[in-house]
Amino acid sequence: MNTPPKIWLSSPHMGGEELSYIHEAFDENWIAPLGPNVTNFEIELQNTLYTNKEVVALSSGTAAIHLALIMLGVGRDDIVLCQSMTFSASANPIIYQGAKPVFIDSEEDTWNLCPIALEEGIKHCIQLGKKPKAIIAVHLYGMPYKHNEIKALSEQYDIPVVEDAAEALGSKYKDAHCGTLGDIGILSFNGNKIITTSGGGALICNTKALKDEAVFLATQAKDDAPHYEHSRLGFNYRLSNISAGIGRGQLKVLDQRVRQKKEIYNYYADALIDLPGIKFLAPQADTFNNHWLSTIIVDPKASNGVTREDIRLALNQENIESRPLWKPMHLQPFYKDALYFGGDVAAQLFENGLCLPSDTKMSSSDLQRVVTVIKELFK
Numbered sequence: 001m002n003t004p005p006k007i008w009l010s011s012p013h014m015g016g017e018e019l020s021y022i023h024e025a026f027d028e029n030w031i032a033p034l035g036p037n038v039t040n041f042e043i044e045l046q047n048t049l050y051t052n053k054e055v056v057a058l059s060s061g062t063a064a065i066h067l068a069l070i071m072l073g074v075g076r077d078d079i080v081l082c083q084s085m086t087f088s089a090s091a092n093p094i095i096y097q098g099a100k101p102v103f104i105d106s107e108e109d110t111w112n113l114c115p116i117a118l119e120e121g122i123k124h125c126i127q128l129g130k131k132p133k134a135i136i137a138v139h140l141y142g143m144p145y146k147h148n149e150i151k152a153l154s155e156q157y158d159i160p161v162v163e164d165a166a167e168a169l170g171s172k173y174k175d176a177h178c179g180t181l182g183d184i185g186i187l188s189f190n191g192n193k194i195i196t197t198s199g200g201g202a203l204i205c206n207t208k209a210l211k212d213e214a215v216f217l218a219t220q221a222k223d224d225a226p227h228y229e230h231s232r233l234g235f236n237y238r239l240s241n242i243s244a245g246i247g248r249g250q251l252k253v254l255d256q257r258v259r260q261k262k263e264i265y266n267y268y269a270d271a272l273i274d275l276p277g278i279k280f281l282a283p284q285a286d287t288f289n290n291h292w293l294s295t296i297i298v299d300p301k302a303s304n305g306v307t308r309e310d311i312r313l314a315l316n317q318e319n320i321e322s323r324p325l326w327k328p329m330h331l332q333p334f335y336k337d338a339l340y341f342g343g344d345v346a347a348q349l350f351e352n353g354l355c356l357p358s359d360t361k362m363s364s365s366d367l368q369r370v371v372t373v374i375k376e377l378f379k
């Protein structure tokens with residue numbers, strides 16, 4: 001039997017104009033981690049986000065989180081509170097700085113930071129005489145976290161927020177674009193994200209002085225001198241002018257990709273909502289979700305015994321990629337000694353949650369293939 005064509009979770013989807021920016025870079029020999037594509041990508045991102053904040057193009061979202069922590073003064077043995085339910089890249093930079101992560105459970109409504117568990121964690125650390133240096137909040141799968149609640153705690157306890165919007169370019173909380181909500185925001189343009197630069201990221205900050213600091217740190221922290229003089233530890237974290245060219249082409253199709261992601265989500269929601277035990281994350285008031293990945297929760301007590309793993313394996317059999325939700329950091333072997341506050345919301349989401357193929361290159365017959373496999377299991 002022939003293997004049916006592969007359906008991907010979320011793969012790069014070029015818009016068509018990317019190569020012209022790359023050709024320009026070659027024609028002008030801007031083959032470097034600076035140049036007109038980098039400068040213009042930053043301006044175009046700023047326009048996309050409708051913000052006066054400053055944008056710094058970087059080599060990855062991980063690099064952006066690392067620089068954000070450095071700029072907020074996170075150092076050895078400091079505590080950083082971090083959403084447990086996320087990709088490891090949200091938390092790893094805490095370790096790069098020799099600091100200690102304290103993980104926080106998710107809430108049911110958004111799957112993001114639970115404000116109650118967050119406050120518990122803050123109070124506990126303060127009682128130990130270690131006020132946390134930062135809070136890392138994540139808009140998982142494009143669903144905005146509850147910014148008002150998190151912001152209130154951030155102000156009450158005077159702890160800045162690093163907003164991990166890696167999965168949420170195009171999402172909004174009230175009228176503000178995700179990425180512009182935190183004291184420092186970060187974006188990712190990795191190959192699996194809603195738009196890609198092949199690899200890349202951005203840091204969004206409040207002032208020109210902070211942008212200058214981020215660029216300084218990202219280009220090896222070279223002091224002003226004719227020779228190479230360094231008074232701080234530097235990094236090689238700037239985005240290349242070639243990658244930024246891909247980003248400029250991709251920004252032109254961001255609105256289109258957001259529309260396509262929404263159509264994919266709507267298709268699944270219409271087709272699967274009547275199956276017993278299958279739930280979708282309910283839309284939240286005053287938020288706009290970019291639906292980077294469409295996700296379902298499968299309750300095996302209500303689904304006649306069908307589990308999310310049954311669905312994943314059945315899809316895999318048909319050459320269709322799907323994936324369990326992020327495994328929470330407090331359950332990861334690497335982070336087994338970290339403190340954790342909350343209950344088992346994140347653990348349950350991991351147990352029963354599945355990301356469905358959300359590739360914008362899928363045709364309607366591809367979507368039909370996915371749905372048919374799932375429905376078959378419930379017959």
Ligand SMILES: *Cc1c(COP(=O)(O)O)cnc(C)c1O
Binds near residue numbers: 061086164188
């Ligand atoms: C992808 C991702 C990152 C890391 O971005 P990279 O550009 O891959 O380094 C960070 N946080 C979350 C939630 C992500 O999904």
